[in-house]
Amino acid sequence: MVVVLVGIQFLPTRSNQTMELLSADFVLVYKVPEKMGRVLHTSCYNCHSNNTDYPWYSKVQPVGWVLENHINNGKAELNLSEFGSYSVRKQKSKLKSMANQIEKDEMPLSSYTFIHHEARLSAESKKAIVDYLNALQDSL
Numbered sequence: 001m002v003v004v005l006v007g008i009q010f011l012p013t014r015s016n017q018t019m020e021l022l023s024a025d026f027v028l029v030y031k032v033p034e035k036m037g038r039v040l041h042t043s044c045y046n047c048h049s050n051n052t053d054y055p056w057y058s059k060v061q062p063v064g065w066v067l068e069n070h071i072n073n074g075k076a077e078l079n080l081s082e083f084g085s086y087s088v089r090k091q092k093s094k095l096k097s098m099a100n101q102i103e104k105d106e107m108p109l110s111s112y113t114f115i116h117h118e119a120r121l122s123a124e125s126k127k128a129i130v131d132y133l134n135a136l137q138d139s140l
Helices: 002-010 034-043 063-077 080-085 088-103 110-115 123-139
Strands: none
Touching: 034 123, 088 123
16 A cells, blocks of 8 residues: 555546637636735636646645646636636626635635635635626626
């Protein structure tokens, strides 16, 4: 068992990091206010963008594989780095879904905020983000 655990440490995971900020990035497309942009980056972008800020334990397998799978699933559902490339219909749908999930405390995931306390949304932040997302949806 020890040999297997040591051996799997040499099996790599794919990194979800890029230094490139795409022109289709949500905060650029919608000129998101700086304070709200910081909240979105802290609470959403790690799983829903092309640039994850990996914790130290992501280098330990099988934890790294679990994180990689989680990030891939999150990006498949919503990729804020590519949001502007979505059709208007898809953008509206995603904005509505984002607002609903934040309102219902479904996002950010409790399993994520358990470890990343800084990603928890205060009642004030939740309301501000939901109001902003609803206003964007109405403007499309």
